[in-house]
Amino acid sequence: MANATLKKIAQVLEISVSTVSRALKDHPDISAGTKQKVMELAETLEYEPNAVAVNLRSKSTKVFGVMIPSITNNFYDSFVNAVEEEVKKAGYSLMILQSGDDPVTEIDNLKIYRQNRVSGVFVCLSKETTKIDAFDKMKDAEIPVVFFDKVPDDNAYDRVCLADKDAAEMAAEALLQKQKKNILAIFGNTQLSITKRRLEAFKESMKQNTAVNVSYEFAGNSEEADNIAQRYFQLKQMPDAVFCMSDEILVGLMKCVQQLHIKVPSQTGIIALSDGYFPKIYYPEITYVETSGYRLGKLACERMMECLKGKEETTELFVSSRFVEGGSL
Amino acid sequence: MANATLKKIAQVLEISVSTVSRALKDHPDISAGTKQKVMELAETLEYEPNAVAVNLRSKSTKVFGVMIPSITNNFYDSFVNAVEEEVKKAGYSLMILQSGDDPVTEIDNLKIYRQNRVSGVFVCLSKETTKIDAFDKMKDAEIPVVFFDKVPDDNAYDRVCLADKDAAEMAAEALLQKQKKNILAIFGNTQLSITKRRLEAFKESMKQNTAVNVSYEFAGNSEEADNIAQRYFQLKQMPDAVFCMSDEILVGLMKCVQQLHIKVPSQTGIIALSDGYFPKIYYPEITYVETSGYRLGKLACERMMECLKGKEETTELFVSSRFVEGGSL
DNA sequence: ATTATTTTCGCAATCGTTTGCGGGTTTGAA
DNA sequence: TTCAAACCCGCAAACGATTGCGAAAATAAT
Numbered sequence: 117m118a119n120a121t122l123k124k125i126a127q128v129l130e131i132s133v134s135t136v137s138r139a140l141k142d143h144p145d146i147s148a149g150t151k152q153k154v155m156e157l158a159e160t161l162e163y164e165p166n167a168v169a170v171n172l173r174s175k176s177t178k179v180f181g182v183m184i185p186s187i188t189n190n191f192y193d194s195f196v197n198a199v200e201e202e203v204k205k206a207g208y209s210l211m212i213l214q215s216g217d218d219p220v221t222e223i224d225n226l227k228i229y230r231q232n233r234v235s236g237v238f239v240c241l242s243k244e245t246t247k248i249d250a251f252d253k254m255k256d257a258e259i260p261v262v263f264f265d266k267v268p269d270d271n272a273y274d275r276v277c278l279a280d281k282d283a284a285e286m287a288a289e290a291l292l293q294k295q296k297k298n299i300l301a302i303f304g305n306t307q308l309s310i311t312k313r314r315l316e317a318f319k320e321s322m323k324q325n326t327a328v329n330v331s332y333e334f335a336g337n338s339e340e341a342d343n344i345a346q347r348y349f350q351l352k353q354m355p356d357a358v359f360c361m362s363d364e365i366l367v368g369l370m371k372c373v374q375q376l377h378i379k380v381p382s383q384t385g386i387i388a389l390s391d392g393y394f395p396k397i398y399y400p401e402i403t404y405v406e407t408s409g410y411r412l413g414k415l416a417c418e419r420m421m422e423c424l425k426g427k428e429e430t431t432e433l434f435v436s437s438r439f440v441e442g443g444s445l
Numbered sequence: 446m447a448n449a450t451l452k453k454i455a456q457v458l459e460i461s462v463s464t465v466s467r468a469l470k471d472h473p474d475i476s477a478g479t480k481q482k483v484m485e486l487a488e489t490l491e492y493e494p495n496a497v498a499v500n501l502r503s504k505s506t507k508v509f510g511v512m513i514p515s516i517t518n519n520f521y522d523s524f525v526n527a528v529e530e531e532v533k534k535a536g537y538s539l540m541i542l543q544s545g546d547d548p549v550t551e552i553d554n555l556k557i558y559r560q561n562r563v564s565g566v567f568v569c570l571s572k573e574t575t576k577i578d579a580f581d582k583m584k585d586a587e588i589p590v591v592f593f594d595k596v597p598d599d600n601a602y603d604r605v606c607l608a609d610k611d612a613a614e615m616a617a618e619a620l621l622q623k624q625k626k627n628i629l630a631i632f633g634n635t636q637l638s639i640t641k642r643r644l645e646a647f648k649e650s651m652k653q654n655t656a657v658n659v660s661y662e663f664a665g666n667s668e669e670a671d672n673i674a675q676r677y678f679q680l681k682q683m684p685d686a687v688f689c690m691s692d693e694i695l696v697g698l699m700k701c702v703q704q705l706h707i708k709v710p711s712q713t714g715i716i717a718l719s720d721g722y723f724p725k726i727y728y729p730e731i732t733y734v735e736t737s738g739y740r741l742g743k744l745a746c747e748r749m750m751e752c753l754k755g756k757e758e759t760t761e762l763f764v765s766s767r768f769v770e771g772g773s774l
Numbered sequence: 775a776t777t778a779t780t781t782t783c784g785c786a787a788t789c790g791t792t793t794g795c796g797g798g799t800t801t802g803a804a
Numbered sequence: 805t806t807c808a809a810a811c812c813c814g815c816a817a818a819c820g821a822t823t824g825c826g827a828a829a830a831t832a833a834t
Binding site: 475479498 | 781782783784786788789790791
């Protein structure tokens with residue numbers, strides 16, 4: 117007998133619905149005998165509370181929204197993985213929606229979250245998003261929003277980010293340490309604030325040593341990174357090191373490395389910013405500065421939980437970076 | 446004024462809740478004038494129907510569950526991606542839960558789905574799952590379940606699968622076609638039915654030519670595949686071709702190929718079963734038989750929609766395979 | 775002018791659960 | 805024996821939206 121309700125139990129036992137409800141919650145008002153009977157019948161009837169009704173009554177769902185540009189992306193995966201793991205402990209589930217990097221879809225998705233009365237939303241902005249006033253509606257609806265990775269500039273929002281500045285600096289330092297003189301640095305889409313931050317920090321670090329020649333290039337995807345690398349490695353004067361801002365770029369570079377049979381690290385050194393999966397699939401393993409989606413997810417959860425119990429002012433939090441030695445530099 | 450309800454609108458306009466409800470739905474019973482006023486006020490109050498209340502009333506949510514072992518897996522990603530894309534068109538959202546390959550978590554998750562009254566569930570069984578009677582409860586609750594990828598043997602369930610048999614055969618044929626004589630075939634966990642199916646079909650195809658020597662090996666992850674490959678490629682008599690049952694195995698093999706500087710395809714040929722992403726990150730690109738998570742997702746959705754409008758008997762459906770030429774064989 | 779019809783809207787129940795309040799019954803104390 | 809205090813339990817409202825049914829008001833038909 118599936119879909120048993122309090123009412124059914126009450127009818128069978130010829131008691132009231134409220135008594136059944138309280139008995140199942142071990143309320144002191146109810147006698148041991150009644151509790152016994154109710155619990156047993158609930159068991160045999162396989163009673164399971166209707167979460168929808170509970171949500172309506174309590175005016176809150178045990179669901180968080182997660183909006184990402186695309187789910188087929190290693191970095192977001194680890195983020196979502198961490199979040200799912202973490203919120204499950206508190207009895208929450210996840211409603212995942214993809215924006216497809218489309219601002220219109222993004223707004224539609226917010227509406228879905230509002231209508232479903234989610235308890236909070238984790239958002240990674242789409243590449244194309246410029247105006248973020250749509251998110252003010254979430255505030256009106258009293259649904260906390262924690263931005264991650266691609267976050268708005270506005271200090272009025274809660275944000276958790278990778279320590280892009282630190283990470284880029286660490287990578288730059290490592291390159292200088294190794295006495296590299298002719299560096300190819302490949303970055304992603306310049307529109308993104310993440311690119312800006314990493315680029316700026318990298319450039320700043322490079323200023324330390326003016327004897328170093330750095331070529332800055334930008335690739336929107338792996339294929340473009342591959343093409344750029346092809347150009348540079350066919351020059352008479354090959355780069356003696358390559359910096360990759362992301363996994364996407366690293367993958368493109370490595371395809372070129374394989375094609376041209378470039379010896380790593382003897383002919384050229386490689387360092388990347390990465391979540392950690394891709395660096396380990398190559399030989400030698402790539403030296404990288406970890407920008408962990410997983411840890412970002414954990415941090416985002418912490419912040420979300422704080423928001424749920426009366427948030428104070430908004431903050432911007434960072435996940436620290438970690439240098440991971442491979443054999444590529 | 447967020448969180449407006451029908452009641453608030455009704456109070457302001459001094460009309461009944463039912464009239465407001467009907468006006469917003471353009472019900473013929475309501476006069477044009479009233480509709481006008483209601484619509485306008487709803488607009489300015491930014492009224493948005495409470496999905497939770499609607500769900501309770503209608504006894505159905507516009508949410509599907511998706512349960513996978515882990516979200517950090519390319520194949521499942523493409524599956525989820527396809528499903529999300531597809532069901533969004535029909536106004537559905539996704540509730541994603543990971544089983545972590547743990548049967549107990551799997552059962553807990555089913556409970557969550559039941560309590561949340563999802564409209565249906567897509568399930569990929571965990572590696573460890575042996576008993577599937579827990580899924581009968583879903584039938585009692587009248588929640589359709591569509592299994593995908595790792596599915597139960599029982600014909601009593603709806604299943605969509607990759608055409609594993611076809612795919613393995615196509616790969617085997619390709620190897621024979623290329624006159625390979627000393628083949629290393631690496632498969633995954635033998636517990637999994639997917640492994641069994643692929644292995645069986647591969648072996649069957651290989652019987653055609655008894656002059657071919659095939660070594661069968663099994664790897665639970667990339668590292669094991671790497672180790673196996675290391676062993677074989679340090680033999681005097683190197684394999685002249687390698688078959689990889691999955692991306693995981695391909696990645697392990699390729700690390701070995703890079704380390705030992707094995708020339709592909711001149712020294713050894715490679716063919717894999719894959720979703721398509723990983724084969725393209727190597728040079729030369731790997732020849733593979735496509736086992737598309739994306740197309741599997743689309744197929745699963747089709748089946749789910751049929752289930753929703755009175756399913757007939759259960760079926761097992763397959764996604765066809767496609768041979769994709771790379772430069773590795 | 776009276777009856778019939780249409781237009782327009784409200785009442786109340788429903789989905790399943792929770793909870794404040796009040797009332798009846800039993801037990802104990804005076 | 806009587807009054808008070810526990811002890812149990814049910815009534816009813818609430819969450820927000822939907823809908824069958826009935827009724828009042830307005831219009832049309834006779």
